Amino acid sequence: MCSRRGGVSVGGVIEVDGLTKRYGAVSAVDGVSFVARPGVVTGFLGPNGAGKSTTMRILLGLASADSGQALLSGRSYREIERPLCEVGALLECAAPHRGRSGYAHLLWLARSHGIGVQRVREVLGLVGLEDAARRRVGGYSQGMRQRLGLAAALLGDPGIVVLDEPANGLDPEGIRWLRGLLRGLAGEGRTVLVSSHLIGEVARTADRLVVVARGRLVADADTADFTGDLEDEFLRLTGGAR
Amino acid sequence: MIDAVRAELLKLRSVRGPVIALALVPVISIGVGALDGWSGRRAMDAHNPLLRPDFTAQQAGFDGVQYGMLALIAFGVLAVSGDPLGPALLAVPRRARFHAAKLAAIAVVALPVVAFSVVGSDLATQIALGPYGKSLGADGVPRSLAGAVLYLMLMCLFAAGCTVMARNALVPLAVLLPLVTVGSQLMSVAQSSRYAADLLPDRAGAQLLTVRPEHDALGPALGGLILVAWAVAAMVGGLAVLRRRDV
Numbered sequence: 001m002c003s004r005r006g007g008v009s010v011g012g013v014i015e016v017d018g019l020t021k022r023y024g025a026v027s028a029v030d031g032v033s034f035v036a037r038p039g040v041v042t043g044f045l046g047p048n049g050a051g052k053s054t055t056m057r058i059l060l061g062l063a064s065a066d067s068g069q070a071l072l073s074g075r076s077y078r079e080i081e082r083p084l085c086e087v088g089a090l091l092e093c094a095a096p097h098r099g100r101s102g103y104a105h106l107l108w109l110a111r112s113h114g115i116g117v118q119r120v121r122e123v124l125g126l127v128g129l130e131d132a133a134r135r136r137v138g139g140y141s142q143g144m145r146q147r148l149g150l151a152a153a154l155l156g157d158p159g160i161v162v163l164d165e166p167a168n169g170l171d172p173e174g175i176r177w178l179r180g181l182l183r184g185l186a187g188e189g190r191t192v193l194v195s196s197h198l199i200g201e202v203a204r205t206a207d208r209l210v211v212v213a214r215g216r217l218v219a220d221a222d223t224a225d226f227t228g229d230l231e232d233e234f235l236r237l238t239g240g241a242r
Numbered sequence: 243m244i245d246a247v248r249a250e251l252l253k254l255r256s257v258r259g260p261v262i263a264l265a266l267v268p269v270i271s272i273g274v275g276a277l278d279g280w281s282g283r284r285a286m287d288a289h290n291p292l293l294r295p296d297f298t299a300q301q302a303g304f305d306g307v308q309y310g311m312l313a314l315i316a317f318g319v320l321a322v323s324g325d326p327l328g329p330a331l332l333a334v335p336r337r338a339r340f341h342a343a344k345l346a347a348i349a350v351v352a353l354p355v356v357a358f359s360v361v362g363s364d365l366a367t368q369i370a371l372g373p374y375g376k377s378l379g380a381d382g383v384p385r386s387l388a389g390a391v392l393y394l395m396l397m398c399l400f401a402a403g404c405t406v407m408a409r410n411a412l413v414p415l416a417v418l419l420p421l422v423t424v425g426s427q428l429m430s431v432a433q434s435s436r437y438a439a440d441l442l443p444d445r446a447g448a449q450l451l452t453v454r455p456e457h458d459a460l461g462p463a464l465g466g467l468i469l470v471a472w473a474v475a476a477m478v479g480g481l482a483v484l485r486r487r488d489v
Contacts, residue, residue, distance in 0.1 A: 057488070057489065060332060060335075061331065061332075061335040062328065062331055062332070062488065062489040063488035063489060064486075064488060077335050078335040078336055080335070083332065083333070083335055084332070084333060089332055091328065091332075093328045093489050094326075094328030094329045094331075094332050094489075095326065095328065095329070096326070096329055097253075097257055097324065097325065097326050097329075099257045099258060099259070099324075100253075100256045100257050101256070104252070104256035105329070107252060107256075108249045108250075108252040108253050108256065108333075109249070109329070109333050111245060111248050111249040111252050112245050112246055112248075112249035112333040112334060113245060113333070114245050152329070
């Protein structure tokens with residue numbers, strides 16, 4: 001069972017320090033360092049293949065780093081006793097089994113942490129998936145799968161939320177809803193790290209932008225500090241990657 | 243750890259593959275057991291010379307579960323291969339704990355089904371044998387019944403461990419099922435490979451359900467130990483692979 005924080009969730013700091021991951025001769029992540037703080041939406045930007053997903057997989061203990069470290073509130077993910085209660089994650093490589101219903105997926109996740117069925121219904125309502133919950137995930141649209149992934153991420157009422165391309169597959173209405181959700185989570189004092197390859201979308205939501213290209217950090221600043229046209233700036237920063 | 247096992251139990255229940263495979267275990271065991279007894283009875287009634295000279299009602303009661311075991315191996319494979327690692331490791335990031343919880347859940351689910359299938363299959367055979375049927379309490383049979391349960395459980399965990407190592411369902415199914423059905427039998431025909439075949443998991447383990455072992459056989463204790471070694475090696479090997487694995 002997740003211990004509640006008296007209604008107020010305070011996130012911990014995400015620290016990525018000198019993270020490096022090689023696949024053969026290719027460096028997917030090359031010495032990336034940044035910090036994401038509570039109460040702030042941190043946008044994690046870069047073109048496809050820049051190393052965003054790899055960084056997040058290492059952060060969440062799914063892959064190992066060659067050097068450097070990625071810590072959540074000072075610990076690695078694998079050291080957290082009840083991880084879903086502290087860190088919620090949406091990752092493509094952690095997609096649910098297609099033959100299981102959305103409800104059953106959330107229910108086994110809940111059971112692994114002693115979380116009650118009431119909370120499963122709560123998060124299903126939060127993402128607007130009550131009607132489809134009993135259907136198998138294989139029959140979901142991409143947007144519904146993203147909503148289920150968000151429900152899974154929020155299941156343990158975590159203080160830290162890590163989302164990889166959460167807007168993928170959402171319709172315009174869903175994207176607006178997601179924006180409000182992320183702002184709301186940060187407003188409650190949680191740490192929100194959200195990746196995207198779409199600069200325009202993230203710039204509207206994020207307070208701070210961390211930009212990577214070809215596995216390297218190319219910018220780390222408050223969104224307000226990016227002067228001029230954000231898209232031009234983004235392409236200038238990441239342009240050398242092509 | 244208890245929560246992790248409970249989550250694994252729910253996972254096993256909520257997809258079709260493992261559920262169907264496990265449900266087939268008693269169906270095949272009891273069905274083949276009954277058929278085996280019925281054909282034995284007909285052969286003895288007709289004094290058919292084709293009946294095996296070493297046929298005994300006691301041993302015939304264990305023929306059915308050896309076919310049911312094929313479905314049980316499929317269950318062990320599908321229980322592992324049908325569970326995507328990404329969400330599993332987000333929920334239980336310590337790989338040794340996840341591995342132990344998964345194997346424990348497989349054992350907990352399989353045990354009652356296996357016990358029911360072993361006893362049911364023997365019972366079906368003895369009933370179908372009619373006047374030739376023997377009591378399940380006949381000399382050596384209770385020990386073999388317990389041995390058969392152990393044999394099937396170890397083969398299931400062996401299959402699960404192999405699947406964690408192989409990282410997919412195809413290789414373990416394509417290797418284990420033919421090996422168990424024909425491979426080790428073929429090897430045992432030629433005298434040269436016979437001793438090697440006796441050390442394979444299914445043939446060594448089959449000693450556990452042999453009511454009256456032959457004099458030159460390994461015997462239930464040694465055969466059982468060899469199968470335990472195979473199962474432990476597969477499970478430990480699975481953990482070693484899982485520990486190093488990137489999702």
